[in-house]
Amino acid sequence: MATKKKVGRIERFLKKADRAIEDGIKRADEALDDAVEFGGMAANQAKKTSKELRDKAIKEKAEITTKGIKKINESIAAVKQATIKTNEELTTLEKLGELRKAGVLTEKEFQEKKKKILSRI
Incomplete structure (x- = not known):
């Protein structure tokens, strides 16, 4: 009878271990799904921020170019006047x-x- 009792305990222990492993796998899968979702969100935010910065840089370049041309033209006019x-x-x-x-x-x-x-003069 002692052997039967030990077998029952081992089976229960193995079933608990299997459930624990399955539960661990389930939690790992959920964590992985969350990580993938957050990674996608981070990538989208990075893409959006990159586009905003690129657009801002293009706008600032145009403004600087316009101001530079204006200053050059003013200088040319001053030299002509002189x-x-x-x-x-x-x-x-x-x-x-x-x-x-x-x-x-x-x-x-x-x-x-x-x-x-x-x-x-």
Whole structure:
């Protein structure tokens, strides 16, 4: 009878062990399913964030390019204006030289005007 009792206990122990293993496998499968689901959610969020950052970078590049072109055009306009002003000042200086030669201006008056004009160039 002692052997029969031991066999019954072993069978019950093995059944409990089988149930525990099945329960463990079931929990592992559930954990794996959750991990796959969360991984998919994380991948989708990363994809969304990546797209948002890419779009923002493209927009900022366009803004920077626009501002850069505007600054370059402003600089070109300023240089053109300075060149025009310099040419006008040189023309004025030539006219003053002619007036000096014609005796309308004295040498002193011419030198004063010349100095003033050259200081603006």
